[in-house]
Amino acid sequence: MKIKTGLLLACCLVPASVLSDELTLRVQLAGGAGPVTGAVVYLNDGSQASPLRAEMFQKDRMFHPQILILPVGSSVDFPNRDNTQHHVYSFSPAKTFNLELYAGMPETPVLFDQPGIVELGCNIHDHMQAFIVVADTRAIGKTNEQGEVTLALNFGASQPPGSLSLNIWHPRLPDNTRPVIQEIDAASLANSTAEIVSIELKPEPRNEGPLDHLQKRFREL
The missing domain is CATH 2.60.40.420 (Cupredoxins -  blue copper proteins)
Structure with a gap:
């Protein structure tokens, strides 16, 4: 039987006066069952990071x-x-x-x-x-053990666009080939209320089983 786990992404939005600095978000299990670690969250603020x-x-x-x-x-x-x-x-x-x-x-x-x-x-x-x-943005991070991440924003002197794409990705998404995208009205960043997105996760994978015949052939160099 396939079990799906609901998630809520609670975005603790900072006031517009500090919008150019950072945005703190919290990812938690639906119903407040606990934080979610390892979720990658990023925002299209127009910034670009240098390749490494x-x-x-x-x-x-x-x-x-x-x-x-x-x-x-x-x-x-x-x-x-x-x-x-x-x-x-x-x-x-x-x-x-x-x-x-x-x-x-x-x-x-x-x-x-x-x-x-x-x-x-x-x-x-x-x-x-x-x-x-x-990703093509510097406003990206991964949630810690408390389910929190702080994104460094950089709109510079320009005003943020009318809407921003908040991307949420986790390896146990039903479709983990792409992030879940939530459009956020830039005007809402000045509000104190939290933006909430509901997503679903697949259950934790099972532990590794025994090696099959092909794997055993390459077990030792």
Whole structure:
């Protein structure tokens, strides 16, 4: 039986006088059952972050980190620090690539030049999964253990547009290939009331099962 868990995103909006500084948000379970950690939240305030070079490594047949946040134009290295080979790939529209069976460090990093959600897997170890969130804004962050995140806003001297797109993404969304988008009236940012968005999550995945025949073949180098 498929179980869905409702979420509420409570946006604690700051007054317009400090709009150019930051916006604090809180993600919590529906009914106040507890905070939600690891939700990626971002806002289209017009800011752009400089590309960087990051790393997502494999260890203990897992990706580290499981969620990586990047500005558009960034590149990522995928070092294998296991004693087993991996075959890293993505079929996501935002970035399709294939790092065939390897150990150690691939020769060149992978460039992520389009915004979107990139889901990663391993052809040898089916349970391995990770995500890269590529965004074209600096107003982005991930909720902490209290379900809170503070976004640094930068409208500069210009007025904010009539509406802003608030993006909320979590790996257990029913469709985790894209964020849930909530349009916020910029005028509402001056109000003290909270904007609330309801989303659904799939249940926690089961623990890793035993290795299948193909996985056992590549267990040791």
